[in-house]
Amino acid sequence: MAVIEIKDVKKIYYPGSEIQVNALSGVNLTIEEGEFTAIVGPSGSGKTTLLNIVGGLDTSSSGSVNIDQTDITRLPENKLIDFRLHHIGFVFQAYNLIPVLTAKENVGFIMLLQKRPEQERNDRVTALLEEVGLSDKMDKRPNELSGGQQQRVAVARALASKPRFVLADEPTANLDSRSTGDLLDIMLRLNQEEGTTFIFSTHDQRVIDRARRVVTLEDGKIVSDVRQG
């Protein structure tokens, strides 16, 4: 079952000017439920732009992005924010946890925005932090955690809202090899055991090697789409 259907999406920066940039030139892509997909390509190939458009953070110049039959390119700003809150989990390259909140509060914050009951929040936060191996760091603030631990909190936060899929933009870019391995283990386990759909952009060969599907972008176009192992 398709979770995301991207149809002929184009993104043009500075249209009509001398410095016009075609960041995406008619991208078509379907992501099925439960996939573990890496979007790869050189710098400037359009990976981040594609992820931003799929995540509803940026607008396309044309084309459509259907998520569970809703074309998010047509949603007004307020509904789009709500849509992101309830349907999409985000993991950022720089972790982007709220510095004044503890690990537990950071993970619970998304559920608070969803107005979930306190008991449900506490139960899920505890379960998720145990899942990512941080049950002993629940009350630590981000500056008391290593980069790898912060990114694991970010993954738990992304999953807290029970999203349809998780978008991760270069999630391992700032991590050492051991932390990268740990994070990938967690993401793959969540994908296999709980069926969470992951889509991530990456340059990291270790990540690419473990992805089930690798979509390669070059100059804003998909040049290969390979399913592996």
Add this chain to the structure above:
Amino acid sequence: MYLKLAWRNVWRNRRRSLITIASIFFAVLFANLMQSLQQGMWEKALSTTMSLSGYIQVQDTAFWDEPILDNGLVVNDSLVDQLQGLPNISNVTQRIQSGALVAHDSLSKFSLLYALVPSDEVHILELDKKLDSGSLISDEDEGILIGAGMARYFDIGVGDTLSLIGQGYHGASANGNFPIRGVIRYGTEQMSSSLVVMPLKLAQRHMSAPGVVTSLNVYPHNIDKLESTKQALGQVISDDHIRLMTWKEMMPELVQAFQADTGGNVIFLMVLYLIIGFGIFGTVLMMTAERMYEFGVLVSVGMKRFRLSIILFLETILLSFLGILAGSLASFPVMYYYNQNPIPMTGGAAESMKEYGFEAIIQGSISPDIFIADAGVVLLIVFLVNIYPAIVISKLNPVKAMRK
């Protein structure tokens, strides 16, 4: 959670928050002290003046233009009781205010004669606290009280007799000798040297004016509701020959003097509030600029822009609250000290006060209005300052914000 988040954000940059709180603290401290002394000085001046005149007077329509006993009112106790029962009325007192020549031995001078019902007025005029020697007079007394200045002028005291020579009601003469029961220190030196206080019944007999008063003086509980109280009185007294006047109508020069004095201080207050405004704005500007990335993340993960603005608003409210609280706590003991220990005025300022008939002292006010007004102005500033981050957040592009 939002409040917790705001509170922790306030202390993310401890030094900056402390500087902001300090700027609010000092501005509130100075504003409170200045307003306390200014308001206190006028409160004291008004209460001294109003204790004699009342805040509203009921007079015959002719009395204001020609203040003589013949233009007085004939009143009965039931009318006074009826007025006394109206809302916001604390006291209604009967007065004869007149002039008379007073003499002792070979000396004489003009006096201000206040005839009143002692049992009604002792607490209004605080005569018991102002008694210098002798005793107070009773309603049925045949004696009088005089000012300390007058006692000095005639070199007389308790037990001596003073002659009063004046005009009575409808052409009758009003001459008599009255024993001095007590000497009081009341008002300014000028007033003290010409003051004679007499029981109303004695005065009415002396002036051949039974049941006549020159005014009914009204003292409301809440002096801010003068106009509505005046209207209520007017509905009970529906007589074309009777006129109601508030102290503002009777003493327009006093109102002007008050406005002129407070007007000058508005500029100083504006400067203080500008300091607060820029202090808060500087902090908000920095808080907004350095957290654009974070705002981008929060909007990305699904936080409504409005809620984000609320958190920033809460942060500035918390900062302001701490500043206001600290400023108020620090200013109160100083205000209280000057309330209990008024500052004596000297030189030209003192002379100017005496010309108006006020005591030349500055007494600090501890009215809650001062604290409430300052807190209100600071909150208004916070509202205005928070328009900026609200606009920034409403226009925030999360992708661009996170790229920065």
